Amino acid sequence: MSDIEHLKYPIGKFQKPEVITSSHLNRWIATMEEFPQLVAQQLDGVSTSDYDKTYRPGGWSVLQLVHHCADSHMNAFIRFKLSLTEESPVIRPYLEDRWALLPDVVSIDAEVSLQLLKALHKRWATLLQSLQSDDLAREYIHPEHGKRFSLAEATGMYDWHCRHHLEHMKIALKS
Known part of the structure; x- marks a missing residue:
């Protein structure tokens, strides 16, 4: 793996268990519960200029990473709820690279998204803990991938997403 590839995927790409x-x-649910606190620990005591640091050339800043996690996880939570209340819904993708440049990302304090993550992950973990195996087998269809994702697999993907971007924040803040 090249240095740039390692910085892009510092914990590797998501590997779905067989x-x-x-x-x-x-x-995975434990990760979902812990994630906001782990982000808060990373951000504790950082200076305003630290939020501008990136984990790789062309990568997002720490500020963008925090806001991206809030944006991404809000979308994911909605996908879970749609999957639990509709039959195999086709979810709506979004252009995360463009979202990362919007005014609510580049000009709002990270604490706003951190508070959102705390509340969102509390609800999400509570929902996940209540799911039975038939619930976890429910699916959504992602049109960009042309694939169905079960809620069990999606839980693993978002465990990975949390750890992936937390590592990006750690790398950026060490730079």
Whole structure:
């Protein structure tokens, strides 16, 4: 893996287990519960200029990463709720690179999205903990990938997403 590839995917790309077990799900849900606090720990004591640091050339700043996680996880939470209340909904993708440049991202304090993440992840983890195996088997269709994702797989993907961007923040703040 090249240095740039390592910086882009510091924990590697998401690898779906062949069989998703309750152990996987418990670990993934724990990540969802812990994520806002782990982000808060990373941001504790950072200076205003630290929020402008990036994890790689052309990568997002720490500020953009925090806001991106809030944006992405809001979308994911809605996808979960749609999947639980509709039959295999086709979800709506969004242009995350463009969202990362909007005024609410580049000019709002990270604390706003951190508070959003705390509330959102509390609700999301509560929802995830209540799901039974038939709920976790429910799916949504992602038109960009032309693929169905079960809620069990999506839980793993967002566990990875949390850890992936947390590592980006750590790398950026060390630079």
